[in-house]
Amino acid sequence: MSYNVTLNGPGPWGFRLQGGKDFNMPLTISRITPGSKAAQSHMNQGDLVVAIDGVNTDGMTHLEAQNKIKSASYNLSLTLQKYVEIKKILKHSLIFFWMFITAPALTRAPVHSYTPGKADPSCRPPWVTDDSFSQKFAPGKTTTSVTKHTLPRGAPAPSPASISAYSSPSIPASSQTPAVARGTIQRAERFPASNRTPLCGHCNSIIRGPFLVAMGRSWHPEEFNCAYCKTSLADVCFVEEQNSVYCERCYEQFFAPTCARCHTKIMGEVMHALRQTWHTTCFVCAACKKPFGNSLFHMEDGEPYCEKDYIALFSTKCHGCDFPVEAGDKFIEALGHTWHDTCFICAVCHVNLEGQPFYSKKDKPLCKKHAHAINV
Known part of the structure; x- marks a missing residue:
């Protein structure tokens, strides 16, 4: 069942998107910033974005969806579908964000927005180039899966007796032992x-x-x-x-698959990620080296990172409100910091300084009227 949410502007809205036509994934909410407008409107992580300001998102790329959100004049209207209803059709739980920021001159405060970088097709990650890559996993499920293998050449086919030992209909269900993980x-x-x-x-x-x-x-x-x-x-x-x-x-x-990291055979539980197989102890965060287990991970420069390290190393926070600058948010770079466009205001009278001449004192922006204010 779909539901409608209207966020009162201006931004930042406080949520991140994942997916899009170019990722072969539906557009979904990948993260909600605590205390933000999105959180106050009871939006949920994982919910499907059906429409943005009345425009259906079926054919939208990730960038087109970002630009549609960015172009919201004041209020932002979203039509969403609950995660519990769509989790069976979403097939991937990896979240990928690409953030590129250019440094403006400090005399005025121009406005930027995130745009995906252009990459050589040979360098594009598999979740972009492989149409079936996004069809292999589902949010909330483990990052491991069972792969069916064929019998080795020369190996005898299972005999009827061996098959009956596992699946004979005459065996009561209560006598069957719980299934064990492959390997x-x-x-x-x-x-x-x-x-x-x-x-x-x-x-x-x-x-x-x-x-x-x-x-x-x-x-x-x-x-x-x-x-x-x-x-x-x-x-x-x-x-x-x-x-x-x-x-x-x-x-x-x-039968045993080979680990992509240590290149040894995997006996026991197998981790399937990035179109490769891994020991569960070998697929680890590039920063803290801790195994991901069943947790989500982020990709940056071809390396996987846990949520905590990804935010610490790669996310950008607004110097004014200390909330992250989300994908699709307008932002300003001035005084050596990054600001939401609505957070770059005079420290005294709070007038917005976007695109206006400004002064600074104690690392705080000031309008011309309060350029010589004593108490800042």
């Missing part, structure tokens, strides 16, 4: 012979002696073997893959 290393547990006579998960015959228990089923020890090299898995670790079991060596050789 998880497991080990069978041995049990001595007893009055219990379980069925073997491989041959479906009654076991009348010692047996193994693995993956919620029982097995003859001599029949619990690697599907490729036939090595016994009775007393060694194994990995389940495509309804078959493999020794660690065969799984590593045929």
Whole structure:
């Protein structure tokens, strides 16, 4: 269900956008500045931007949406759709901002706005050049995903017995063990012979002696073997893959993906990001070196950064209100600082100095009338 929000101007509005036609993503709210006009209007991070001042955003690029917001004469009207209703169709949780600021002369205060830089196509990041890149992830989901692999050449296809060991309809749902992450290393547990006579998960015959228990089923020890090299898995670790079991060596050789950072095989949980696979401990912030886990990250100059370090290193704050200068906001550079255009005012009478001659005292701008004010 869509809802309408009207923000009383002038800016800054206090929110950031992500996506656009050029990113193959719907335009969504990527961040709300606490205490801002957007926050006071109960806008939510992740909400889809359906229309800006009555203009549908379906065909808008990121820059066109920014310019539309920037051109709002006074009030800004937005039509939004709740995140909970659109999270199934949004396929990417990465947020990318490109900020380029040019330094103006200090005699007057000209107004700038963010515009994306032009880059050589060969240097453009994959989330721009790859049409399917934005279709791989969803906000709120983990940054890991399961990838289906084909059997290695020469490896035997799973037998009907091995398939039934995992998905037999005759097995009650209550007896099934919880699914484990792909690549998880497991080990069978041995049990001595007893009055219990379980069925073997491989041959479906009654076991009348010692047996193994693995993956919620029982097995003859001599029949619990690697599907490729036939090595016994009775007393060694194994990995389940495509309804078959493999020794660690065969799984590593045929199925395990390679980490983009350390270039070793990944056994266990796999992180999928930037069209590559990583150990969860290898995909880390370029600044603090901490793993991202399931957290969002920002890209800058081809490197990933956590939210905290990205803001500290790359965001620009207004010297007047100390709020960030958001994408699409008009801003001014003067007195060695960056200001929202509405925050660059006389420190005494608060008249706006945008495009006007001004003076400064104690690092504060003053209009001509108060240029010689004593108490500033």
